[in-house]
Amino acid sequence: MMPLVQVSGLSKKFRGNAVVDDLSFSVNEGDVYGFLGQNGAGKSTTIRMLLTLITPSSGNIELFGMNLQKERKKILKQIGAVIEKPDLYKYLSGYENLSLFARMSGIRPVKEDLIRQLELVGIADRAKDKVRTYSQGMKQRLGIAVALIHDPRLIILDEPTNGLDPQGIADMRNLILHLSRHLHKTIIVSSHLLNEIEQISTRMLIIDKGKKMVEGEVSSLIDPAKTIVEAEVNDPAAAAVLVKSTRWAAHLRSTTPGSLVFILSKNQVPDLNRDLVHLGISILSIQAKNSLEAYFLSLTGSKQHVAAFTD
Amino acid sequence: MWQLLQIELFKIFRKSRTYISFGAIGAMVIIIQAALKYDGRSYIEFLVGGLKDSLEIPYANILNGYFVCFIILNLLLIHIPLLIALVAGDSIAGEANMGTLRLIVSKPVSRTQLMLVKFLATLIYTALLLIWLAFISLALSILFFGTNDILIARNDALEIIRANDVMWRYLAAFAFATVALSTVAALAFLLSVFAENSIGPIVLTISIVIVFTLLSEMQIPLYDRTIKPFLFTSHMLAWKGFFYTKVDAAGSAIPGTIENLGAIMKSFFVLMAYIAGFVSSAIIIFNRKDILS
Numbered sequence: 001m002m003p004l005v006q007v008s009g010l011s012k013k014f015r016g017n018a019v020v021d022d023l024s025f026s027v028n029e030g031d032v033y034g035f036l037g038q039n040g041a042g043k044s045t046t047i048r049m050l051l052t053l054i055t056p057s058s059g060n061i062e063l064f065g066m067n068l069q070k071e072r073k074k075i076l077k078q079i080g081a082v083i084e085k086p087d088l089y090k091y092l093s094g095y096e097n098l099s100l101f102a103r104m105s106g107i108r109p110v111k112e113d114l115i116r117q118l119e120l121v122g123i124a125d126r127a128k129d130k131v132r133t134y135s136q137g138m139k140q141r142l143g144i145a146v147a148l149i150h151d152p153r154l155i156i157l158d159e160p161t162n163g164l165d166p167q168g169i170a171d172m173r174n175l176i177l178h179l180s181r182h183l184h185k186t187i188i189v190s191s192h193l194l195n196e197i198e199q200i201s202t203r204m205l206i207i208d209k210g211k212k213m214v215e216g217e218v219s220s221l222i223d224p225a226k227t228i229v230e231a232e233v234n235d236p237a238a239a240a241v242l243v244k245s246t247r248w249a250a251h252l253r254s255t256t257p258g259s260l261v262f263i264l265s266k267n268q269v270p271d272l273n274r275d276l277v278h279l280g281i282s283i284l285s286i287q288a289k290n291s292l293e294a295y296f297l298s299l300t301g302s303k304q305h306v307a308a309f310t311d
Numbered sequence: 312m313w314q315l316l317q318i319e320l321f322k323i324f325r326k327s328r329t330y331i332s333f334g335a336i337g338a339m340v341i342i343i344q345a346a347l348k349y350d351g352r353s354y355i356e357f358l359v360g361g362l363k364d365s366l367e368i369p370y371a372n373i374l375n376g377y378f379v380c381f382i383i384l385n386l387l388l389i390h391i392p393l394l395i396a397l398v399a400g401d402s403i404a405g406e407a408n409m410g411t412l413r414l415i416v417s418k419p420v421s422r423t424q425l426m427l428v429k430f431l432a433t434l435i436y437t438a439l440l441l442i443w444l445a446f447i448s449l450a451l452s453i454l455f456f457g458t459n460d461i462l463i464a465r466n467d468a469l470e471i472i473r474a475n476d477v478m479w480r481y482l483a484a485f486a487f488a489t490v491a492l493s494t495v496a497a498l499a500f501l502l503s504v505f506a507e508n509s510i511g512p513i514v515l516t517i518s519i520v521i522v523f524t525l526l527s528e529m530q531i532p533l534y535d536r537t538i539k540p541f542l543f544t545s546h547m548l549a550w551k552g553f554f555y556t557k558v559d560a561a562g563s564a565i566p567g568t569i570e571n572l573g574a575i576m577k578s579f580f581v582l583m584a585y586i587a588g589f590v591s592s593a594i595i596i597f598n599r600k601d602i603l604s
Contacts, residue, residue: 048413048601048602048603051413051416051417052416052417053413053416053417053601053602054601054602054603055599055601072419072421073419073420073421074419075419076417076418076419077419079417081414081417083413083414083417084410084413085410087409087410087411087413087414088411088414089322089325089409089411090409091325091326091327092322092325096325100318100321100322101414101418103314103318104315104318104415104418104420105418105419106419146414
């Protein structure tokens, strides 16, 4: 199956500094694709390149089997996006904003279409009010309505839960799941909030300092067979030297200032513990984490970049 | 294209800032009209200078609607660029500041088309502002002061244009003023591309117009030859040329004539070249710009 989004060797430099560095990934039809990275990792720059807001320094982007540079208009007709904050015309009403952006997207919706869209995101009762009177959550919902009004195949949401209260975050999560499961949309969601991505994504990409760390199925990334084990030790550098001469060397993922980080199956933890003691390493604590967050931190906390995660 | 233009005009005319210009012009015109209604004679005395001692000046005839409109245009057209900059300087920078620029640029519309539509909308705003000025300065002045021949002061001479030879000159003058003010709009539009806050391009446009106007008005021979012919501000006041007629052997104005149409046309083409240059530059720069706002 041809991917809906195919990015290869994408780079962007600002004044010589690489913000996105040789990034490649693909999104399949029907994916809820989590795009993860810490603040400044290059997520927004990548998304802006997908939307032609930023010109790549090098690399290639194909969407729906078409080259983005050559078929820009055709491609953008099939994309709906909320980029960072949902900034809209504050001096216009929600209804006017939606109508205006619908026409810019190349459609001529009738009043009922617009109202139905506002109902979908739950702000139809405030349709006639100026956007300047909306709460952050309502603006976010209106931004989603704007992204959806032309019935796009691909929806790109850049940090969609920013500034939302817990109820707003839950509503957004449910909306994304609704769009995916019931309307069969392909969705790219960028976030630095891992638990959000963990709950809604089917596949994901983790980037750090503009480089790809891993890409794969979320279920495999939180596979218990790939448990993150952090052993807090007295002298991590010396301990790492000792570990590298043992069978655990293949499992050692990184060395932090206070600990050694391994990736292994959870039932191997007692063996690891025993062998470290036998090596004469003073263990202060040993902790097994199998959440996506632990995995993410182990990757982005280390200096080395790992190869693509195998599904 | 038409749909995009409708959207741009809708956005411009839903902003309260847009109406500041219309309100300001309306207020200034009425203030001038009221002052001339109350004491127009003093103004005419000031205008004719020493001639009032050697000639019998028909003050009541001179102070008519056409004459008042001419005075208003002389006083106001130099200041209207400031009002034009308010909207033109906001066209791109205002969108960047609001955060809507990234949304409109990610829509299936080419950046060139987007820029052309935005500039076209700015031109329509400029034209409407001039039509408004024409309406209240000409129509209201005719209503309050009536019509008669118009007295034009040129250097040390006075020129009289017959009442039936005036209206077409005003139409031509307003059309030319639209082109002149569109040059200012194009400059503000270009500067707007560089900024993410509309204050910057508005203030910079006004500053450039003031500095260029001062240079245009300076009586320095070196600048007359080297700088002035190339400043757009030197050409913006060429609308006055429509009120300068050819004269016959007796020194009377010949109806339907323009003294130096060539100079007006030259100014027109210089201004058009400036507009084309500013707008083309804005489009090229915007097409290469990374939208980071």
